[in-house]
Amino acid sequence: MNYKISALPIFIFLGILYFLYNGLYEDPTVIPSPLIGKTLPVFESTSLISNKALTNKDFLGKSYLLNIWASWCYGCSLEHDNLLDIYNNDKILIYGLNYKDDKKSALDWLKSKGNPYSDIIVDTSGDIGINLGVYGAPETFLINSDGLILFKHVGPISTGFYEKEILPLLLK
């Protein structure tokens, strides 16, 4: 055996080490959404605020966050201040999807807590949510100007969510 061959194990080992290190900080239970890289599913609904018709085509041409929320959802009240912060500082547009909710309580909720949403899709039956692969509110999607879903976050968003998770994706 010569020196070249006996160095081979080192390189194999370094390769494996790289993957192990990368795996260390990932949560193995996170399953990436199959919708990432795909377009928003087709839907037709109305706006909670203006009662006008809303379809998936109305959202093309800009990057935005789509936040799945409901007035019955405890996690949504936890993340609400962080959404307002994004809205107040004009970081990125936020649209809402009011998931399996009652119109009146949804509007009351916005009135008392403030409204970070530029517009809100009504999804009383939860059908749009199913197409989006939602398994519980709150969830937050990042969608780019071509209507492609870039990112999905499950659970309440934390302070600095925009800077940590969204900005790097938009800068790519």
Next chain:
Amino acid sequence: MIPEIGNIFLSISASISLCLFSLIFIKRYVDINFRYTLSKYLSIFIFFFIFVSFLLLSYAFLTDDFSLRYVANNSNVSLENVYKFSAVWGAHEGSILLWVLVLSLWNFFISIYSKTIPKSIVVDMLSIMGILLLFFLLFILFTSNPFDRIFPIPLNGRDLNPLLQDPGLIIHPPMLYIGYVGTSVPFVFAIAILLKGNINISWIAWLRKWVIATWLFLTFGITLGSWWAYHELGWGGWWFWDPVENASFMPWLAITALLHSLIVSEKRGIFISWSILLSILTFSLSLLGTFLVRSGVLVSVHAFANDPERGLFILLFLSVVIGLSLGLYYVKSPKLVFYKKYSITSKEFMLLMNNLFLTITTFAILLGTLYPLISSSLNIGKISVGAPYFNFIFSALMLPIIFLMSPAIFTSWKNTSYNKIQKKLFKIFFYSVIISYIFANIFFSTKFFIVNIAIFLAVFTVLSSLKRIIDILNTTKQNFIITKIISVPSYVYANSLAHIGIGFVILGITFSTYFSTQNELVMNFGDKVNIKNISIKFSGVKNIVSKNYISQTGIFDYYEDKNYVLSFFPEKRSYNIQKNVMTEAAISSNLFRDIYIALGDKLSENSWVVRIYYKPFIQLLWYGAALMILGGLFGIFGRYKSLKNFSDEL
């Protein structure tokens, strides 16, 4: 107070380990006899202090000392005493303590049973053990201390995970760990040899017994794990290619390869550099397995905790130890390469093939296990490869190895004439084809060609191993059958029993995989199921209250040709504290078949989902494993003196 003593003792043993390690740096200045004696004493002390802290932790469990966080999380007043004791290694902290205890035990044994190798090698080996011990002790003290206190002290503990409250799991972890950690012995030997830069062939005979011992415990530990899964998980499987199972299986494959390459190294003085690399590889896989289990990077039924800090600690250690070892290997191994001629019909070549395929199999399983990490690192989505990948790749790579086992038995070193192989093997080959054909096609009428192949290979292996023993019996000069049997060298028994065991395992796997009858159905009280000539009647379910769980016990009456034989009592247990529901399957076994009944979900007051499996010959799996272990025992305790007389016969 007592837990604090445990803590102090762990710290003391860490300091002693550091002393032991430092012996490697004072080679030039201190006399070898002094270093040798010192290293022996240090090894005893390390073992003693770790053993006492282990006993103190056990004592804390047995006396329900819930002021310890670890005890509070993993025990309970109402837990049976035997499970209180096994709860010591029931979760992360304690199982790492067990790891280090076993490591110190191996270290202690090396210091005692090493009279046949030079003192300088022994001291180097113990020193390297010292750094391994030091790391794991620091790991315990800084990230996973089982002696941590909790305040306020809870009145009762959160109970041991009900999955672990099973007799099989009392000894599965210790056995597995003894094997797992035993891979450190060939590793420290390899490093000591690399440091020295030369080797005497007689030292390899010494190493081989340790490798067999490690192999034996790994085999036993893995078998116990499978046996437990078969009885406890309730879906009749015994192997799931779970990352943690793979983590114990990869070192097993690597050490099996090592076992065989060491034979060549010992007898012919070649493959030495390769054996050393395999030793490093085996231990690396062992460390890698520890990392996979402890860091939680992969999803597994064995997941203990997802803790990146612990993972990083192990990963750093793993990189340093393995990186340095491979670097040392790169520098020194070319000196340990020797060439000797051997032909394609020689035993050397057969064992080379064995090693080649075993190593490829190990890497194929490694690739499959790490695939989710690799694919997510490369941004091609997080994809797991499941059982189909492993089953395919494993059987495809195993078939050639098994096929070569029989000719390998009858080849000689250097070169074998085709006539000799032909004479010995032709008849056996022919009989094996006929027997396996009868089995596969007449008794079981299979549609699958692979079943024919697998059964043929198993029969071929068993028959040729038997033939070898019979050949030797016929050539001995002893007159009585008992003296004849005793006169057969134990290495022949070791080899033959282990190979027959492999044959049995293949038969067990093949029959139970391809010819099982599986019924998963809804049964009402009074319903009957008929399989072949047997029928099983669901009589009812009764509630039984036990110390720490409530069991719903099904009653199934089993009739053979309309005669009542026995009743099955599969259980659904709800554990009071952790609120888990556990399945206890009821199994009736004999050589020819297992009948396996497990209760599924309750649908209404008198209707249940029931799983009834009929598995032919699955017992052969366990018998095969037992034979392999028996073979290992012959290998360890056998006499090696007679080896030379038979070396031509080998």
